[in-house]
Each structure stands twice: as structure tokens, then as C-alpha cells.
Amino acid sequence: MNFAAHPPVAEHSSNLLLAALPPQELAQLLPQLDQVTVAAGQVLCEPGDPIRHIHFPHDCLISLLGVAEGRMTLEVGQVGREGMLGATVALGHETAQVRAVVQRAGSASRMDGARFQAEVARNPALQQVLYRYTDSLLAQAIQIAVCSRFHVLEARLARSLLVTRDRLQSDKFHLTHEFLAHALGVRRVGVTKAASALQQQGLINYSRGNIEILDPEGLAAASCTCYEIVREAGALPVQGVA
Incomplete structure (x- = not known):
């Protein structure tokens, strides 16, 4: 991964979830965000891994794969500029539940997982945005599971x-x-x-x-x-x- 100094607000705001935050709340997050680049095929986490970092994609696309017996997989969702990887930290989960693989290379804002968890605890606006987003991820996963079984x-x-x-x-x-x-x-x-x-x-x-x-x-x-x-x-x- 390549790292850069904190980019301006507009660059971080290419992620729609970050852009949904009130300006003052986003401003408080900026010092804790780094811009990183991710490569196609890069594995960002495996099931059971500690969630060390949160990723907010700008133009990359991340595939979320459920894994069975270490080898059988099924895509249960995708994360693009509308969301984030590591949202379950907001629900108190400290380990990854899926394999996250970069489907298209690009850039993302990255934040330390522990710092993000502390930020969620103190920030009601961020909590509200994340709860809606995690609900959308669950809805996608349920429908994909149904689709995989019957279609x-x-x-x-x-x-x-x-x-x-x-x-x-x-x-x-x-x-x-x-x-x-x-x-x-x-x-x-x-x-x-x-x-x-x-x-x-x-x-x-x-x-x-x-x-x-x-x-x-x-x-x-x-x-x-x-x-x-x-x-x-x-x-x-x-x-x-x-």
C-alpha cells in the first residue's frame, strides 16, 4: 500500500458515507484518516482476523466473501464508494467475519480500527449513518443467499x-x-x-x-x-x- 499525507476534505468526501457526516464531524475525523491505494486481488482481511483498519473506498471496489472450510467461497456483498469495510466494529465486533478482496484497484481513506471504535462511541451522527449502512449490508447478504440457493x-x-x-x-x-x-x-x-x-x-x-x-x-x-x-x-x- 502507498500512503499519503492527509488529503483535503473534498478527496475524503468522494466516499459517500464520509460525505454524509456533518462537516464538523468529518473535520474531526480528518486527522485520523490516511489515504491508501489498494491493488486488485489484494486480501484486506480473512475471517477471524482482528479488524485493525477501517477502509472507506473512493474509487476501488471490495468484494466480501463468505468462506467455508477455508476454501469454498460465496460473495455476500460488495463495498464501493457508498460504504466502508469494517462496519461491524460499530456493533462491537473486533474480528472480521468475511474475506475482503479488492475487486478493482483504487484509493481509500483508512483509519485505525481502535480509534474508529472510540469515535463511534462518542459520535451519535456517525452511529446513525453506520447503523443504516450495516442494515443495508445485511439486506444484501440475505438476498444474495436466497439467490444462490434458488436461482x-x-x-x-x-x-x-x-x-x-x-x-x-x-x-x-x-x-x-x-x-x-x-x-x-x-x-x-x-x-x-x-x-x-x-x-x-x-x-x-x-x-x-x-x-x-x-x-x-x-x-x-x-x-x-x-x-x-x-x-x-x-x-x-x-x-x-x-
Whole structure:
């Protein structure tokens, strides 16, 4: 990771959760925030790890993976500029519950976990914002679990690609077969078949991990209704607290 001196307020405020804080509360956080860069594929935490740092993404995207038996995984959420990694510290949890992997490289504001826990305890405005955000994470995880149990892989892949598109605000991004297999909890051959089916329908173009969504409306039609539910949960408004 690369570190920089405390950047100006505007740069930290590219994270929407931080931007939702009253200006005076954000100003008190600034001296405790460092700007860091994270690389694609970087593992920020594993289940059971102490939560040493809190990350507020600016332009990176972090995948949250549930892990079974140390090797089987399923994506249960994503964290982009709308949120933070380590929100459960606000609920008193001191260890990570998921594997957090950087899906797209970029920058984030980072804060010491213990300092953040103390800040939450003293700051009602921050508490209110975080409680709403953790509720949205739970809603996403529940719906993804339902989707993974009851819906076919092609629809699940469409849902995952659309959610990623929304987070990145781009029709073009890079996701390897291996990453998608880990995220969807399936074998790589299953991802290949599902991606090929979507490509044959003219909905996406997928080559060497480079994905371009050609028909967002058609892809939404190919997805299950879970996409709308997950999108609404992930886009839960985090408004400033008076």
C-alpha cells in the first residue's frame, strides 16, 4: 500500500458515507484518516482476523466473501464508494467475519480500527449513518443467499455483473473466470458456460476477463428479481444527519 499525507476534505468526501457526516464531524475525523491505494486481488482481511483498519473506498471496489472450510467461497456483498469495510466494529465486533478482496484497484481513506471504535462511541451522527449502512449490508447478504440457493447460474451471473456495473458506474470492467467462480460459489466451467450464454444473446462481450455490458436492459431481463432488491439495498440513501 502507498500512503499519503492527509488529503483535503473534498478527496475524503468522494466516499459517500464520509460525505454524509456533518462537516464538523468529518473535520474531526480528518486527522485520523490516511489515504491508501489498494491493488486488485489484494486480501484486506480473512475471517477471524482482528479488524485493525477501517477502509472507506473512493474509487476501488471490495468484494466480501463468505468462506467455508477455508476454501469454498460465496460473495455476500460488495463495498464501493457508498460504504466502508469494517462496519461491524460499530456493533462491537473486533474480528472480521468475511474475506475482503479488492475487486478493482483504487484509493481509500483508512483509519485505525481502535480509534474508529472510540469515535463511534462518542459520535451519535456517525452511529446513525453506520447503523443504516450495516442494515443495508445485511439486506444484501440475505438476498444474495436466497439467490444462490434458488436461482440458476446464468441469472445469478447477470445479477452479479449488473451490481458490479452499478458500483463502478461503467459498462466495462475486468473480472476473471476464477474471481467470478469464487464470488458465485461455483466451478470455473460453470462461469464459462453462463458467460457464453449471455454473450450469445448479445448481452455482454467477455474476453480474457474483460467484460463489456452491451445491453443493460436485456441483461436485467436475464437476471432474477434479486438484482433489483440487491441494488436498492446497496443504494440505500445515506443522508447527512442533522
